[in-house]
Amino acid sequence: MTVCEAPGKVYLFGEHAVVYGEPAVPAAIERRATVTAEPRSDDHVRVEAEDLSLDGFTVEYSGGTGNRPDVDVPTPLVEAAMGYVDAAVREARAAADAPDAGFDITVESEIPLGAGLGSSAAVVVAGIDAATRALGVQLDRRELADRAYRAEFEVQDGQASRADTFCSTMGGAVRVEGDDCEPIEAPNLPFVVGFDGGAGDTGELVAGVGELREEYGFAADTVESIGDIVRTGEELLSDSAPGADPQRELLAELGELMDFNHGLLSALGVSARSLDSMVWAARDAGAHGAKLTGAGGGGCIVALDASDATETALSFTQGCDEAFRAELATEGVRVVE
Ligand code: PMV
Numbered sequence: 001m002t003v004c005e006a007p008g009k010v011y012l013f014g015e016h017a018v019v020y021g022e023p024a025v026p027a028a029i030e031r032r033a034t035v036t037a038e039p040r041s042d043d044h045v046r047v048e049a050e051d052l053s054l055d056g057f058t059v060e061y062s063g064g065t066g067n068r069p070d071v072d073v074p075t076p077l078v079e080a081a082m083g084y085v086d087a088a089v090r091e092a093r094a095a096a097d098a099p100d101a102g103f104d105i106t107v108e109s110e111i112p113l114g115a116g117l118g119s120s121a122a123v124v125v126a127g128i129d130a131a132t133r134a135l136g137v138q139l140d141r142r143e144l145a146d147r148a149y150r151a152e153f154e155v156q157d158g159q160a161s162r163a164d165t166f167c168s169t170m171g172g173a174v175r176v177e178g179d180d181c182e183p184i185e186a187p188n189l190p191f192v193v194g195f196d197g198g199a200g201d202t203g204e205l206v207a208g209v210g211e212l213r214e215e216y217g218f219a220a221d222t223v224e225s226i227g228d229i230v231r232t233g234e235e236l237l238s239d240s241a242p243g244a245d246p247q248r249e250l251l252a253e254l255g256e257l258m259d260f261n262h263g264l265l266s267a268l269g270v271s272a273r274s275l276d277s278m279v280w281a282a283r284d285a286g287a288h289g290a291k292l293t294g295a296g297g298g299g300c301i302v303a304l305d306a307s308d309a310t311e312t313a314l315s316f317t318q319g320c321d322e323a324f325r326a327e328l329a330t331e332g333v334r335v336v337e
Contacts (some may be wrong), residue, residue: 116294200297
């Protein structure tokens with residue numbers, strides 16, 4: 001039995017603009033998806049998704065992936081687990097040159113779903129790593145990230161950037177620009193996440209920004225300005241001491257850039273009342289800065305704050321379903337057992 005766990009992420013800067021070739025900086029957070037893979041003697045795949053609201057749900061099917069039965073799945077976690085695990089198994093079989101390998105797979109996750117925190121990427125990364133290792137094959141991280149990207153790309157009908165899967169594989173902060181992905185140095189950033197309990201429609205939100213960009217030159221300029229914020233943020237990070245607790249001054253400067261980034265995302269129409277309320281509650285509580293993370297429209301915000309004040313304030317904010325601290329996950333995917 002092999003157990004791997006992979007982190008979710010927040011966007012420190014750059015979502016949406018990254019679709020138009022600007023750089024983005026996602027950062028991994030200490031909230032993980034855990035996947036257990038046990039090879040079987042036949043070619044069946046049995047997927048069990050643990051969910052807090054359920055005793056668990058299991059689907060078993062035989063042969064190649066794509067044979068997954070069309071069953072009513074009870075929750076989004078289970079739905080996500082079935083589709084993403086199916087794609088992860090396909091990549092693991094290809095990587096290990098074992099087209100008929102069967103597995104018993106269990107998925108658990110502490111990452112809110114579809115809310116801008118990279119939950120599906122974490123399941124895919126941990127799934128491919130666990131399944132290949134269970135077959136005695138250890139992929140290098142670049143190949144793992146690449147296969148995880150392909151799996152997400154397939155499940156999401158071509159709507160996936162490399163950001164989530166690369167960040168979840170590598171951990172820490174990373175820089176993504178088109179197909180070019182690199183880890184970057186970062187101090188121990190103290191994140192606080194606020195979750196409104198919902199999720200935006202990524203496809204619709206991305207299309208909305210595209211239309212604005214076509215219609216207005218200043219919307220295209222706004223996208224470019226987000227790219228400038230990312231570049232400024234990267235410079236700040238590269239001047240800081242990696243792995244150390246960040247200086248107050250650095251947090252203040254990064255926070256100011258996050259506020260700016262949120263304002264521009266808002267101008268591009270991808271914020272929401274709940275996200276704005278949480279962003280303002282975090283700022284009022286003394287956070288250095290706050291912004292939505294991911295596609296927007298609903299889901300999560302990320303604030304920068306080393307004290308407990310923001311988490312407490314968010315938990316009393318109307319529209320906030322859950323608030324939690326989330327340290328930077330310096331380690332990406334890892335083997336637990
Ligand atoms: O909501 P997430 O974490 O999947 O992020 C979407 C980020 C976008 O830039 C809006 C789209 C993309 O594929 O990069």
